[in-house]
Amino acid sequence: MGAPSATTDFDASAGKVTSPAGLAHIVLRTANFASMVDFYTKFLGGTITYGNDFLSFITYDEEHHRIAIISVPGTAPKQPTSSGLEHVSFSFTTMHNLLLAYRQRKQKGIEPVWSVNHGPTTSIYYKDPDRNMIETQVDNFASVEEATAFMNSEHFVENPIGTDVDPEDLIARLQNGESDKSLMKRVEIGARAVPDLVAM
Known part of the structure; x- marks a missing residue:
């Protein structure tokens, strides 16, 4: 559906709500302000568009934040077992860039808590100073249709969590000439339980 016009019937019965054009931003409430601002600026390779002693807007692309x-x-500390947002995810276009960012974060003392090939994505997870989970990922398939087909395969039905990977091993394999596509192929291990995300 395009932009509204004078002829748009705003009262017409809708089969579904008009979808957003994109996800604009995420706001995190904290009692650990300075550490959180420092972390996200470093984590995202970002800059502060505007900040004061209680509010900071961070960007890393064309969006203002x-x-x-x-x-x-x-604000009280996060309760790790309460309901709420589980994680946010940032995507990379290549395995090379995902792993390069991992190494660059490591240089700054930011270590992952979990690395896994889910099947549709290869993902490296982190926790911020408030213990919020952050995923960094690369798509393992060239199209949404291929990823969706894998998600409907017997392998994914058996194991929708994925197979753990070691980013250092992936880097070594990349440096030894393996292709992104080879690294992205999930090793099948059969069924597995949901990992203990609280303990990570």
Whole structure:
């Protein structure tokens, strides 16, 4: 559906709601303001568009901000077993860039808590100073249709979690001449339980 016009019937019965054009930003409330701002600026290779002593807008691309950090008096520490947002995810276009960012973060003391080939993606997970989970990922398939087909395969039905990987091993294989496509192929290990995300 295009832009509204004078002839748009805003009261017409809708089969579905008009979808957004994109996900604009995420706002994180914290009692750990300085550490969170420092972490996300480093983690994303970002810059602060605007900041003061309680609010910071961080960007890494053409958007004016992708992450905002706000310090709110009375904010309590995160309860790791409560309901809520499990993680946010940032995508890379190549395995090379995913692994390069991993190594660059490692140089800055930012280590992952879990690395896994889910099948549709290869993903490296981190936790910020408030223990919020962040995924960095690369798509393992060239198209959404191929990824969807894998997600409907017997392998994914048996194991929708994935197979753990070692980023250092992936880097070594890349440096030894293996292709991104070869690294992206999931090794099938059969059924597995959901890992203990709280303990990570």
